[in-house]
Amino acid sequence: MRSTLWIACCLLLFAACKKSETTPPERIVPDQPETPVAIPATPEMTAQLAKADAKDGAVDKVVHRCAGCNLGMDGKALFPLAVGEYTMHFCKPKCLELFRKDAQKELLALKIPD
Numbered sequence: 001m002r003s004t005l006w007i008a009c010c011l012l013l014f015a016a017c018k019k020s021e022t023t024p025p026e027r028i029v030p031d032q033p034e035t036p037v038a039i040p041a042t043p044e045m046t047a048q049l050a051k052a053d054a055k056d057g058a059v060d061k062v063v064h065r066c067a068g069c070n071l072g073m074d075g076k077a078l079f080p081l082a083v084g085e086y087t088m089h090f091c092k093p094k095c096l097e098l099f100r101k102d103a104q105k106e107l108l109a110l111k112i113p114d
């Protein structure tokens with residue numbers, strides 16, 4: 001009778017021990033923000049980008065004006081697209097998507113006012 005109690009006690013302890021030994025849940029690593037993949041730029045595209053970059057008043061390899069709006073709108077850092085060594089900012093996802101799909105065609109078609 002005594003031994004059964006002892007065994008029961010042991011089992012209880014074992015269970016309690018087992019419970020505390022459960023491995024902590026795996027640390028959830030937040031998803032890395034999508035690293036923008038640079039679209040390769042041809043010399044013609046780079047020339048257009050340089051012109052567009054100069055147009056916003058600061059030659060910093062960032063085209064601040066939205067190329068999707070023919071540089072008529074200010075772009076936002078929220079909608080960036082890396083083309084060659086330049087970063088283009090767009091005013092809205094639609095403009096960004098346009099260039100992401102075919103940056104070469106869109107860039108070369110861009111009429112940059114002198």
Ligand SMILES: [Zn+2]
Binds near residue numbers: 068090091092095
């Ligand atoms: Zn736009």
